Amino acid sequence: MAQAQAQLPHPPLEGAQLVIGTIAVSLAVFMNVLDTSIANVSIPSISGDLGVSSDQGTWVITSFAVANAISVPLTGWLTDRIGQVRLFMASIVLFVISSWMCGLAPTLPFLLASRVLQGAVAGPMIPLSQTLLLASYPRAKAPMALSMWAMTTLIAPVAGPILGGWISDNISWPWIFYVNIPVGAIAAVATWMIFRNRDSVVKKAPIDGVGLSLLILWVGALQIMLDKGKDLDWFSSTTIVVLALVAVIALAFFIVWELTAEHPVVDLSLFSKRNFTGGTIALSVGYGLYFGNLVLLPLWLQTDIGYTATEAGLVMAPVGLFAVLLSPLTGKILPRTDPRYIATLSFLVFALCFWMRSRYTTGVDTYSLLLPTLIQGIGMAGFFIPLVSITLSGLPGNRIPAASGLSNFVRIMCGGIGTSIFQTAWDHRTIMHHAQLTERANAYNPVFDQSIRQMGAAGFSQPQAYGLFNSMATQQAAQLGVNDLFYVSAGIFVALIALIWITKPERAGGDAGAAAAAAH
Numbered sequence: 001m002a003q004a005q006a007q008l009p010h011p012p013l014e015g016a017q018l019v020i021g022t023i024a025v026s027l028a029v030f031m032n033v034l035d036t037s038i039a040n041v042s043i044p045s046i047s048g049d050l051g052v053s054s055d056q057g058t059w060v061i062t063s064f065a066v067a068n069a070i071s072v073p074l075t076g077w078l079t080d081r082i083g084q085v086r087l088f089m090a091s092i093v094l095f096v097i098s099s100w101m102c103g104l105a106p107t108l109p110f111l112l113a114s115r116v117l118q119g120a121v122a123g124p125m126i127p128l129s130q131t132l133l134l135a136s137y138p139r140a141k142a143p144m145a146l147s148m149w150a151m152t153t154l155i156a157p158v159a160g161p162i163l164g165g166w167i168s169d170n171i172s173w174p175w176i177f178y179v180n181i182p183v184g185a186i187a188a189v190a191t192w193m194i195f196r197n198r199d200s201v202v203k204k205a206p207i208d209g210v211g212l213s214l215l216i217l218w219v220g221a222l223q224i225m226l227d228k229g230k231d232l233d234w235f236s237s238t239t240i241v242v243l244a245l246v247a248v249i250a251l252a253f254f255i256v257w258e259l260t261a262e263h264p265v266v267d268l269s270l271f272s273k274r275n276f277t278g279g280t281i282a283l284s285v286g287y288g289l290y291f292g293n294l295v296l297l298p299l300w301l302q303t304d305i306g307y308t309a310t311e312a313g314l315v316m317a318p319v320g321l322f323a324v325l326l327s328p329l330t331g332k333i334l335p336r337t338d339p340r341y342i343a344t345l346s347f348l349v350f351a352l353c354f355w356m357r358s359r360y361t362t363g364v365d366t367y368s369l370l371l372p373t374l375i376q377g378i379g380m381a382g383f384f385i386p387l388v389s390i391t392l393s394g395l396p397g398n399r400i401p402a403a404s405g406l407s408n409f410v411r412i413m414c415g416g417i418g419t420s421i422f423q424t425a426w427d428h429r430t431i432m433h434h435a436q437l438t439e440r441a442n443a444y445n446p447v448f449d450q451s452i453r454q455m456g457a458a459g460f461s462q463p464q465a466y467g468l469f470n471s472m473a474t475q476q477a478a479q480l481g482v483n484d485l486f487y488v489s490a491g492i493f494v495a496l497i498a499l500i501w502i503t504k505p506e507r508a509g510g511d512a513g514a515a516a517a518a519a520h
Helices: 002-006 015-037 040-050 059-082 084-104 108-122 125-136 139-170 180-195 209-228 238-260 268-272 274-304 309-316 319-336 339-357 366-381 384-392 397-439 446-457 462-500 509-515
Strands: none
Touching: 015 059, 015 084, 015 108, 015 125, 015 139, 015 180, 040 059, 040 108, 040 139, 059 084, 059 108, 059 125, 059 209, 059 397, 084 108, 084 125, 084 180, 125 139, 125 397, 139 309, 139 319, 139 384, 209 238, 209 397, 238 268, 268 274, 268 397, 274 309, 274 339, 274 384, 274 397, 274 462, 309 366, 319 339, 319 366, 319 384, 339 366, 339 384, 339 462, 384 397, 397 462, 446 462
């Protein structure tokens, strides 16, 4: 009888407890998401202070990403063995401790070990935050709750590079990690106060050692390959070829093993659900495009347009305006409408923004940079919540943590793949456009010949004139390359709408809202 009562869902929170619980969960998520991007702009400072090259310094990002990617899909299995609240609390406390260790790191190996711990304990935090939040609100109010929660994850990726750059320039790089300590402490105390008596039932499932080992092997190999591919010129490098083979073979064995294991570490049977598969792929590919462009735009602004890191970050900041203002509206109307309509509108807005950016020139002004970013916030407000609603539609509550972890895992991997593809594709398109431009740079081209003569009349020697022309051609080639990627991104977002409409989300208000729990 006691066991049956223990398995009954906890009643929703009310009043001050609900407010404090929502704030606690959101603070933990904000701290987590912020840390995925805050270190990116601080790599030169970290490398210089620790006496290593910038190439070695990038392992600060890679080590976190690998550990995080491995731990995210383990959320469901760990939840069964530890309990939702205990696992969430452990993640927050260990995240704070590992952040403190990162700030104190005297050497690169110590810092990397701390980042591995930080990434590993961060994995379950986002899926569990969604699960705890859903259990705290009445089903009818779940979409509104998740829309409020989603604001933190919309703001954090934009705030990360700005805050990280400012801290590195004005204080010192360890403080990009120390800022987590007070935030994490407040989140941990508040979480324990509100949720300590609301834990889930623990099941002592056997450890799937083979599945876990294969997961670590293929995810680690893939993540390192994606991170180092550009530096090592991809498949012209033996290292990259070996990593790719290891990733593919280990993934194949992992899929076969997990589909036949009695107690799999990752529940791949979720992909037999049409809504989960369609929603996860649409969300993950869309996120990969968004994240790839989120990296590409500031990089282009800094390398070719002359913006500083802080200025480039500020160009990205307006995306949060409409996202924050409209997310509550999305949560309010979601139970009363088909989430596919909202997701479709979101993808069309993204396509419009990327098409606008594909029209940029090397003389782009601030208004032209800010307008698409501002409009993109409208798309962001309708991106995560409806797609997660579709992804988890119809799943029972006991499968939400596993589904959330798996969906987040696919999304995170697509974000890494998108970043690598966009950076490599930009290099290749730039080289191609540069070759096409310089093909026409000869004495038989009257426009080129006249340009060289004008430079000579201005006091430039012939080598200087040719050097100046090459510099201009390089900048223009980079511009054409980035325009190509923006244009392709717009087309892919339109094509992804078909994936949204192969799903058939259930229209029960509470379940649809509950579905909005996990894929962000």
